[in-house]
Amino acid sequence: MDSQNKVITAQLKTAWIRELINSHNLIVRDFTNKISNRPVTIDFIESKQYWGYWDNTRRLIGININLPIQQPWSTVLGILTHETAHQLVHDLYPESAASQPPHGPKFHQVAYSLRLSPVYCSASVDLTDSGAPPLIFGPFNEDESQEHPILVKIKKLLALSQSPEPHEATTALDLAGRLMAKYNIERWQISSDESEQPFQRWRINLYSTKLTPIDFLITKIISAFFFTRTIFTWEFNPLSLKIERCIELNGRPVNLHMANHVYHFLKERTQTLWEYHKPRLAALGEKGLGAKNAFIKNLLNTFYRKLAKSQAESLKTAPATTRDLILSKDPKLEEFVRYNFPHMTTIHSNSGHTYAPNSVATGSIEGQKLSILPPVSSSNNNGFGGYIG
16 A cells, blocks of 8 residues: 555544544434433454454554445444443443343343334344345345245236236236235235334435435335335545435335335436436437436326326225225334434425426437336445444
């Protein structure tokens, strides 16, 4: 490593530690309504065994230096919160710290109060591809994995929705929606066990400091028709040192797999369709960001109305209880969202208007033709297992 790289590394580490200190102060304040008078040092460690640890004697929180490079910042914060939970047990409950094991009942009580995901509550965290995915917050239920029978059936129906035969395509899309509704209604009716933890949070990093009207419209579609709640959040980028926007999907794993697929599919498809129509629209005098937004906004709004019409037709013959469950909010999901986002507020998109009638009309036509393609599984193997103290 040359001297210039050493300087850059030192600057990055300084910025990372500053961000960790700020986050640590917020974590402690959220738990105790004040910052601890007993100082805590946060520093990076080099280790092939530990992701992090808490040293009560030196009052030191150590974070593995590889984490900001190899994992999302949310994972770094997960490890930091874990170690902060140890600190709070020692500071506020010394008798429990002396009598209980490190990850005993008092630790888990504090961790729950800090809204720490179960992924980060044990003594070890596997950040390999075979372990808990770092962008998933919550317990992973193997019965609701990608190969869940319901999801397999939905994939097949979505594949049929691409049929050139209009009646077959519409029927397949409608059946897929009915199947998802049936699955969720059954879960709502049988999920009376309070110990069940069916929900997860999945994060989509936008790698941008701003939200676009497209993101608002896609998340509107996901929330309305795919049994999930979408929340806009922020995440620190340890390489650019910027605060970037994220979308968090909240729901059951089967629905999250579909919602995640729908988001990326619509993001890619709207861009592809815009690139296809852009030369013709430019020749008509409509170009630039205004024309693009007009095209994509009308495409997505038309697609939204298409899904809403399909849902309304399906609900005409459905029992009243079924209509109520589909059109209302899942109370357990709402409780899950409120627990994880106690300070959330509502934001609205204000994108303005551009006079681009040809872009508007073309977007509406494409939105009416649009169907959702089935997801394709893929996997990457990176990272390694590690422990947290």
